[in-house]
Amino acid sequence: MGKRTPLYDMHVSHGAKMVDFGGWDMPINYGSQIQEHHVVRNDAGMFDVSHMTIVDLNGDKVRDFLRYLLANNVDRLKDKGKALYSCMLTEQGTVIDDLIVYYVDDNFFRMVVNSSTREKDLDWINKQAKDFDITVTVRDELTMIAVQGPNARAKAHRALGEDTAAQVKDTAVFFITFANDNTMGEIAVARTGYTGEDGYEIMLPKEYASTFWAKLAEQEVTPCGLGARDTLRLEAGMNLYGSDMDETTTPLEAALTWTIAWEPADRDFIGRAVLDKQREKGADRKLVGLVLEDKGVLRNHQKVFVDGLEAGEITSGSFSPTVGKAIAFARVTSNIGDTCKVDIRGKQLSAKVVKPPFARSGKSCI
Amino acid sequence: MSNIPTDLRYTKTHEWIARNDDGTLTIGITEHAQGLLGDMVFVEVPEEGTTFQEGDDSAVVESVKAASDVYSPVDGEVTEGNEALADAPEMINSDPFGDGWIYKIKPEDDGAFDGLMDADAYKEIIDSEDD
Numbered sequence: 001m002g003k004r005t006p007l008y009d010m011h012v013s014h015g016a017k018m019v020d021f022g023g024w025d026m027p028i029n030y031g032s033q034i035q036e037h038h039v040v041r042n043d044a045g046m047f048d049v050s051h052m053t054i055v056d057l058n059g060d061k062v063r064d065f066l067r068y069l070l071a072n073n074v075d076r077l078k079d080k081g082k083a084l085y086s087c088m089l090t091e092q093g094t095v096i097d098d099l100i101v102y103y104v105d106d107n108f109f110r111m112v113v114n115s116s117t118r119e120k121d122l123d124w125i126n127k128q129a130k131d132f133d134i135t136v137t138v139r140d141e142l143t144m145i146a147v148q149g150p151n152a153r154a155k156a157h158r159a160l161g162e163d164t165a166a167q168v169k170d171t172a173v174f175f176i177t178f179a180n181d182n183t184m185g186e187i188a189v190a191r192t193g194y195t196g197e198d199g200y201e202i203m204l205p206k207e208y209a210s211t212f213w214a215k216l217a218e219q220e221v222t223p224c225g226l227g228a229r230d231t232l233r234l235e236a237g238m239n240l241y242g243s244d245m246d247e248t249t250t251p252l253e254a255a256l257t258w259t260i261a262w263e264p265a266d267r268d269f270i271g272r273a274v275l276d277k278q279r280e281k282g283a284d285r286k287l288v289g290l291v292l293e294d295k296g297v298l299r300n301h302q303k304v305f306v307d308g309l310e311a312g313e314i315t316s317g318s319f320s321p322t323v324g325k326a327i328a329f330a331r332v333t334s335n336i337g338d339t340c341k342v343d344i345r346g347k348q349l350s351a352k353v354v355k356p357p358f359a360r361s362g363k364s365c366i
Numbered sequence: 367m368s369n370i371p372t373d374l375r376y377t378k379t380h381e382w383i384a385r386n387d388d389g390t391l392t393i394g395i396t397e398h399a400q401g402l403l404g405d406m407v408f409v410e411v412p413e414e415g416t417t418f419q420e421g422d423d424s425a426v427v428e429s430v431k432a433a434s435d436v437y438s439p440v441d442g443e444v445t446e447g448n449e450a451l452a453d454a455p456e457m458i459n460s461d462p463f464g465d466g467w468i469y470k471i472k473p474e475d476d477g478a479f480d481g482l483m484d485a486d487a488y489k490e491i492i493d494s495e496d497d
Binding site for chain 1: 426
């Protein structure tokens, strides 16, 4: 038996198909993954993401610490509440994890990191934090529910009730707002997500997880599983840690160059020396998008060929419900052109090389 | 609980087999199997004239989750593939024992059907999986 989130019983009673996901028993779908996918693109869906790890960092030197810890630069966060997506790197410039960091106050930043990397992340953060006198607090008493889709915010406001909604409704894109809810106490509402749609990620005390989930359901927010979450993020051009990048790849090899803050050049962050060199020389490999032109489905680890020679492999592949074709990310040689072949069970099928996203805000971009 | 029609025969790898009046057999995957696999997005059906031995990979059904082989329940030659699945693979989800059939095969041994597992035996297999 795996670890269970506070919503486990809720999932099972609503007919979810439960699977093991990095040691957690999580819903893969509640019936149809494709329907759940479309609901998020067209209306509003909710995801139990309480397996993810919320880490609060407190201390006078917390900004200095994060300037050193992360490849992106927290000095880009000028306004309280603003969020930043970043990689956390090894000394070799490879990716330990990707995460979102929220600037809450001058001595308080909140980070949300992946569940599969929890222990190594916490070890790394604690190790680096020593020199900065930072208090690292894992907020396991909180749970997180993502409400995503064009109607997600309006429905979440109704589920939160008038008083709380009034406190959070003006939250701008990629910001977090802390609110005091009459019942739940302190909650945090972030206008972030992993679907390519508008919406919130709501952090609340875990004892209220089921009642809040039920309130969202009353507002006709559809429960969605990790299956739909994966196809939504893939369409939206968002990487998955462990599939698209890990400790064998640098951000430059994972289409994450945009998350590296090169300026100011004198900012020393972990992994910088290696990345500077790779940037100057050019990376041999890169992560691209593929759209299958023939019939079939792209899957993780299928090999990519150009002119009969192996040129890389698929890191995340699936059928895209929005595009209606198979799509993928593939790590390939940097000189790849506009087309390639993918080996699917011994057949070489044609694919187009594209720049993700494949779909966003309800529509295909292909 | 999954629907398991009693007039069909089954395999432990979740194919169903129907006997047609012309002696051919129709092959599909069971309601239980489609439920495990999830939404179908692509089906590779065998071409007419292809010959299989019992247990050969005879077709591929791909759901959002994974690609799965469909195994030939008998020795024989394919007489027809369900071409409609190319545009509507979801028929395997909506009507696994009907419109979602995958191919028809002429068995080498006319008695092959009678040697296959019946509904009660298949139900026992599913029940043991659920434990």
